[in-house]
Amino acid sequence: MFDDRLLPKLSQNLLEVLKDKEYCDIIIEVGNDPYVKIFRAHMVILHYRSPYLQRILTTIKKKNDGTLTYIKLPNISPEAFEIILRYIYSGSLSLDEYDNSDIIKTLFAASELSLLELITYLQSFLIDNKADWLEQNFDSIYQLSFENDSFLELQKFCTDLMTQEPNKIFNSPNFTSITERILISIIQNDNLQMSEIQIWEQVIKWGHAQNPELPFDVSNYSKDDFNTLKNTLQQIIPFIRFYNLSSKEFMDKVLPYEQILPKELYQDLLKTFLNLLDPNSKPSGKSKPRINEEIDLSNIDSNIINYKHVEFISKWIDRLEITDKLNNQYEFKLLYRGSRDGFTKEKFHRMCDNKPRTVTIVKVRDSNEILGGYNPIKWRPYGGDSITKDSFIFSFNNNNNNDRIEKYILSRVIKEKSAIFNDSNYGPFFGYTDLIIWGRNGNCSCSKVSYEKPIRETKNFHIDEIEIFQIV
Structure with missing residues (x-):
């Protein structure tokens, strides 16, 4: 041996x-x-x-x-x-x-x-x-990874991010600085997990950013303004699959920019969409459809949350509005359950350390309240404060025992340097004191410091159940 x-x-x-x-x-x-x-x-x-x-x-x-x-x-x-x-x-x-x-x-x-x-x-x-940093610097990381045949893992990271989590790129502060070549690489992908109207809106956003002198409102554009935007987007427009839009999406979002579209394309689009009787219907067979994965949220192994909670949390991870369409299919893989594995910080660290992208869920004793938090980086038994811009904490409070979510609070991190705290003497620990499970003397508490808003009215609480899922 x-x-x-x-x-x-x-x-x-x-x-x-x-x-x-x-x-x-x-x-x-x-x-x-x-x-x-x-x-x-x-x-x-x-x-x-x-x-x-x-x-x-x-x-x-x-x-x-x-x-x-x-x-x-x-x-x-x-x-x-x-x-x-x-x-x-x-x-x-x-x-x-x-x-x-x-x-x-x-x-x-x-x-x-x-x-x-x-x-x-x-x-x-x-x-x-350093996933946060890689995402924030996607433009340069993408270029360097594909310039070297040895960087296969980084190439896969970039490709997966482009297809599976494009919102992270589009919502990045550095999105508008990515090159035209990279933007085309993203939007021409058949597996891009975004609706076509979302893609169009991001392309317009990028075009505006390249020409900051353009008016914010398209209704105030001059002919020169339209020509400027048209020249900026002329290599990108051919990769937009306009025929995947609904008639209403075309009329509301694309028609105001008719002057930046090639004349023949615009005329055919107008003819096609005007002939659709249902404003929410889409023409068939004219654009290659995106291969959007079917989202199945019903299969969740939890004693605390249901498919609606999973839907909300998944959208928050992607920084979507609750009314937006969910594009990514996340699996909530159960790592740890208090009633099954033991209600101790030692068990938490043993079963959850060194695993990135986890969601902590707790059921508050003697209430209908559910609290939780998303940690995109790894839990560790040491190291103190860890930095991330993508963590958040939340609460659900349902007065009725049904699948509807009546009240919720989402609170994103605002002090990134203290987003997550790692210590073997504590359980899951978000922020400075924003959400602590098994703090000193085994107590649980919430007190707003590092996140944008408090997620419950009182500070201290006890829990009946805890579950931690890895998002895969």
């Missing part, structure tokens, strides 16, 4: 070898002027740890006169190489102390040095721990 308990000591000793310059036999100049840094290392370790460096070193004859071998790595940043050198020697890595840009630089450096294990690890780390 293999026992790896001795490896940490070996890793520590090899890091000490890196720090000890007495037996170094190679100097590595990393970076470009004016920012260049010199590193000293050992050829034998570099030779066996990096295929790229192995190829370089095999062409260099080792000197026996005590002179150090000298190589340059101009395409790698010194910050990234320092991280990589620690990995090469120790076989371990701690990324918590580095900012996101350094991790991206390290990913590029790992690709340059053909460190396949590290490439996979860094991509997984970014996806599991």
Whole structure:
């Protein structure tokens, strides 16, 4: 049986070898002027740890006169190489102390040095721990991931986000800065989980952002304004599947922009939609339909919530209005149930730690009240405050025992740096004190600080049941 308990000591000793310059036999100049840094290392370790460096070193004859071998790595940043050198020697890595840009630089450096294990690890780390940041910087992440054949995990992340959760891209503060090429890549996808009218509205939003001088209200457009928008969107318009719209959607949302449409297309659209007797009907067979997955919310393994609660929570995750059509089919996978697994913070951490995208649901004792929260990042037994912009907490309060949701409160995070709190001494913990399950002395409480509004009137409460689901 293999026992790896001795490896940490070996890793520590090899890091000490890196720090000890007495037996170094190679100097590595990393970076470009004016920012260049010199590193000293050992050829034998570099030779066996990096295929790229192995190829370089095999062409260099080792000197026996005590002179150090000298190589340059101009395409790698010194910050990234320092991280990589620690990995090469120790076989371990701690990324918590580095900012996101350094991790991206390290990913590029790992690709340059053909460190396949590290490439996979860094991509997984970014996806599991920095998903918010990846989404906010989708434009640049998309471009860098498809420029390198090694970044398959990031490519899949971008593709999945485009098709399954396009609202995250469209609702991002940086959406209007994405390139025309990326916008076309998104809207031409057959599996895009959005209605055609939502796609049209986002395209118009993007076009406006490229021309901020345009009037906000299309009724105030001049002929020049229409020409400006037409020129901006001329490469994108052909990918809109107008015939998937209803007659009412076309008349209300597209017709005001008739001057930006190609003349023949506009005339055919007008003829088609005017011939539809039902304003909510759609022409058939003229546009390739989007492959929208059927949303089945009825199959939920819960003692607390029903399919209507699932629908509300799913829409909140996608930042939709309650009246909007639900485009994404989420599975609520039960991870933990108090009545089944035990009402303790230890059980919570054992069954839910290191799992991203979870929804916590609790039933308040002696009431019809349901409280909960969505955590898009991982629960951990340590680490304190964690940052995310996508978490939210909520409450439902039904006076009647039926499927209708009569009263609810949604409260999104406003202080992102304290969105989630991780500590083995607590259960699920949202905000500074906004929703705490099993706080000090095992108490549960709500008190608004980090989220936009309180979700219940009184602070302290007890629970009859708790369930935690992973959204997959």
